[in-house]
Each structure stands twice: as structure tokens, then as C-alpha cells.
Amino acid sequence: MIADPILRVEALSASIDGQQVVEKVDFEVPATGVTAVLGRNGVGKTSTLKAVLGLISRSGVVEFDGVRIDGERTHRVVQRGIGYVPEDREVFASLTVAENLRLAARGGAPHRDMVDELFPDLVARTAQRAGSLSGGQQQMLSLARVLMNDNRLLLVDEPTKGLAPRIVTEVAAALERAAAVTPVLLVEQNLPVVRRLAHTVVVIEGGRVIHAGPAAELLDDDERTQQLLGVHSTDHSAPRGDTDHSAPRGDTDHSAPRGADNTREETS
Numbered sequence: 603m604i605a606d607p608i609l610r611v612e613a614l615s616a617s618i619d620g621q622q623v624v625e626k627v628d629f630e631v632p633a634t635g636v637t638a639v640l641g642r643n644g645v646g647k648t649s650t651l652k653a654v655l656g657l658i659s660r661s662g663v664v665e666f667d668g669v670r671i672d673g674e675r676t677h678r679v680v681q682r683g684i685g686y687v688p689e690d691r692e693v694f695a696s697l698t699v700a701e702n703l704r705l706a707a708r709g710g711a712p713h714r715d716m717v718d719e720l721f722p723d724l725v726a727r728t729a730q731r732a733g734s735l736s737g738g739q740q741q742m743l744s745l746a747r748v749l750m751n752d753n754r755l756l757l758v759d760e761p762t763k764g765l766a767p768r769i770v771t772e773v774a775a776a777l778e779r780a781a782a783v784t785p786v787l788l789v790e791q792n793l794p795v796v797r798r799l800a801h802t803v804v805v806i807e808g809g810r811v812i813h814a815g816p817a818a819e820l821l822d823d824d825e826r827t828q829q830l831l832g833v834h835s836t837d838h839s840a841p842r843g844d845t846d847h848s849a850p851r852g853d854t855d856h857s858a859p860r861g862a863d864n865t866r867e868e869t870s
């Protein structure tokens with residue numbers, strides 16, 4: 603138990619098309635900093651975030667800043683100040699950068715200046731269609747849409763997936779800056795990024811939490827990391843992804859060659 607968590611999840615279960623994908627998950631998110639959700643491919647990380655938001659059918663307790671929200675619809679949950687950056691970015695491809703931002707702005711977008719400072723690449727491309735941005739720029743746009751608003755918790759799903767190392771560093775820096783203001787629940791498979799950003803980790807396997815604790819404690823224990831995640835915590839040889847999948851990207855991240863991504867390889 604931590605004091606005054608911003609998010610508390612208890613016995614959260616969720617299903618998609620009748621198939622249970624999250625099974626009685628318990629965890630807490632402190633009101634500051636980054637909490638990372640880790641786990642191998644397909645274990646239910648995205649589904650856990652979607653269950654918190656009420657995007658998929660769920661049962662159990664979800665408490666946001668001490669208030670139960672598990673009975674609420676997604677739009678109400680979002681109105682409470684939970685920003686979501688989905689795994690596949692989901693920018694409006696046919697709209698410009700400026701239009702994408704305008705559509706997402708709430709309450710006068712109080713942090714718009716910070717976003718412009720964090721992502722000069724986007725400022726230089728306000729009139730460009732989002733579909734013609736590189737993967738990294740689309741990720742920045744997707745982040746910008748939630749960072750500029752006055753959220754109280756951010757749920758960010760694999761923001762560095764498939765990005766070139768330089769862009770990974772930029773995205774991590776933006777998240778670090780955002781997390782100084784707003785707590786972040788981050789799904790992330792790039793362990794150097796987890797080490798840099800997260801103070802707490804929650805590891806999921808088969809829809810259940812199999813480990814929770816300080817990030818450094820897990821990542822300093824290579825054998826345990828290998829056991830829980832199937833990758834070495836010290837393996838920095840191949841940063842996730844390979845290249846920044848350049849524009850145009852009509853699809854989302856399905857093009858990311860997963861075989862090239864060492865953090866996703868099952869080694870057993």
C-alpha cells in the first residue's frame with residue numbers, strides 16, 4: 603500500500619469478445635513520477651490500460667484519486683483528467699498537425715507552450731498532414747495531444763515502439779518532463795527507458811500481476827528480469843525497434859518488424 607495513490611486497481615478483470623484478458627489485477631500508481639507496466643508480448647498490458655479507461659468490459663475496483671470510477675463510462679473517466687496515448691498512436695492522418703492538436707485541446711490547453719518547447723519538430727510542421735509525418739513525429743503528436751491538457755494522470759502505451767534510438771531519447775525526455783508535472787502509468791518494453799523514467803514497476807503475465815516493486819530493484823537483478831520478462835536487464839545491444847519508420851505511414855505500427863526487437867523475443 604502506498605499513501606494516497608492517484609490510481610488504485612483492485613481485482614480488475616476484463617474481457618474482449620468473451621475472452622478474459624485481464625484477471626484480478628491489483629496495483630497502485632503513486633501520485634508522482636512514472637510507474638511502468640512490463641510484461642512479454644500479448645500478456646494483457648494494453649488491455650489493463652483499456653480496462654482502467656472502461657474501453658473494454660471490466661469488473662473490479664478502479665479508484666482515481668480516492669473516487670471509484672469503475673462504474674463510469676470512458677468519456678467521464680477522461681473528463682476527470684486521465685489522458686490516454688494509445689499503443690498505435692491514432693493520429694488523424696488526413697488532418698494537419700495543428701488540426702490534430704486543436705481537436706484534442708481541452709480547457710484552453712494550458713500546457714501548450716511546454717509542448718511546443720518539447721517538440722520543435724511539430725512546431726515546424728503545423729500545416730503538414732499527420733499521415734505524412736514519420737513514426738517518431740506521429741508519436742510526438744500523440745503525446746502532445748494529452749500533454750497540452752490539464753490531466754491528472756497519463757496512461758501511455760509503448761511510446762517508443764519501433765522508433766529510432768535518437769527519437770526514443772527525445773520521447774523519453776518528453777515523458778520525463780511530463781512526469782515531473784503529472785503522474786504517468788507507462789507501458790514500456792525498452793528497459794533502458796524504464797530504468798531512466800520509472801520508480802515502480804508492475805509486471806504482468808497471463809493477465810495477472812506477477813511482480814510489483816521498485817524499478818531499480820528489478821532491473822539491477824538481471825536473473826530476475828530474465829525470468830520475468832525473458833530479456834536481460836543489461837542488454838543494451840539492440841535498442842528496441844530499428845529505424846524510425848518513415849512517412850508516409852498510412853497504417854500504424856503494424857509495420858514494426860517485431861523480430862528485430864530484442865525486448866519482445868521469448869527466450870524460453
Ligand SMILES: Nc1ncnc2c1ncn2[C@@H]1O[C@H](COP(=O)(O)OP(=O)(O)OP(=O)(O)O)[C@@H](O)[C@H]1O
Nearest residue numbers: 618619623641642643644645646647648649650689
Ligand atoms: N481486439 C481483440 N480481439 C481479440 N483478442 C484480443 C484483442 N485485443 C487483445 N486481444 C488478446 O488479449 C490478450 C492481451 O492483449 P494485449 O493487447 O492487452 O496485450 P499486450 O501485453 O498489450 O501485448 P503487446 O505486447 O503485443 O502490446 C492477447 O492474448 C490478445 O491476443
Ligand SMILES: [Mg+2]
Nearest residue numbers: 647648649689
Ligand atoms: Mg500492448
